[in-house]
Amino acid sequence: MTELRSNKIKAGIIGGAGYTGGEMLRILINHPNVDIAFVNSTSNAGNYIYEVHTDLFGDTELKFSDGLQTDIDVLFLCVGHGDAKKFLEANAIPDNVKIIDLSQDFRLSKNSKTGSKSFVYGLPELNRGAIKSAQNIANPGCFATCLQLGLLPLASKGLLNSEVHISATTGSTGAGQSLAAxxxxxxxxxxxxxxxxxNHQHLSEIGESLKQLQPTFDQTLNFIPYRGDFTRGIFASIYMDSELSEEEALKLYEDFFAGHPFTHVTDRNIDLKQVVNTNKVFLQVKKHGNKLFIISMLDNLLKGASGQAVQNMNLLFGFDERAGLRLKATGF
Structure with missing residues (x-):
């Protein structure tokens, strides 16, 4: 059994004022193995964190800064797409500092390197071994995480042999903090x-992961994303042709995710509030005629972003994978 570390590491956050930065702070402030060294936000430098993330009043006296400290162990990049690559090109980050990027800049294999730094795709249920020995992590997208976990067990047995039909609804926080119409x-x-x-941008990383397990995969992913009338969470329904019985499919999914603490499989009906405010993924597996039907759901800001980033940090540093992430669903 691997011995878990108990000592603390120092973490820095770039882009701490947005949705993912706020979720990162909420987790790390209470993480037993982390001290937050600094939180960068150029637009809020000098302000208390609780002046932006008002729910953290009473939890921290940290202030935002506009600087960069490099005497840290891990750096989280909670910045917009395209900005992570620009940040690393403009700032020299020592090679001993592990980087976890929450943007899409380094997720695809063709974009996984910048300068001397290379990134491992950080989906623990797919790449746990590679993550543990990595230096830098490209955190998956929210839709990508939700949909991959609904499909990877089938790909692992070469069973994705028909078109896949997906409809998935995301909360408004998935659009980021900047206002749009x-x-x-x-x-x-x-x-x-x-x-x-x-043509959602997350289809490319989903395709790469499916081919990692099923190299011959060449089927169409018919993905219809919806903007939902709620704040957070993703609820996805997936179906395809399958010769598996419901019992065989359920066992396949249970076996694939055995030992992964946040992904849970059931044949019971599930609803979004069961996972909102947690790092969990719930998967329902059912058979209807010759169609295999899967529901996959998660919190887009946690397992779909900051929670998964902390899960990856735990794996990188040999902590309990669940450290700081034993979060309670809202329930009502």
Missing amino acids: TSHFTWRNDNLSVYKVF
């Missing part, structure tokens, strides 16, 4: 719409 409360409330139909 479709993220205003007055537009989003009591409303539903589709976007990026059949």
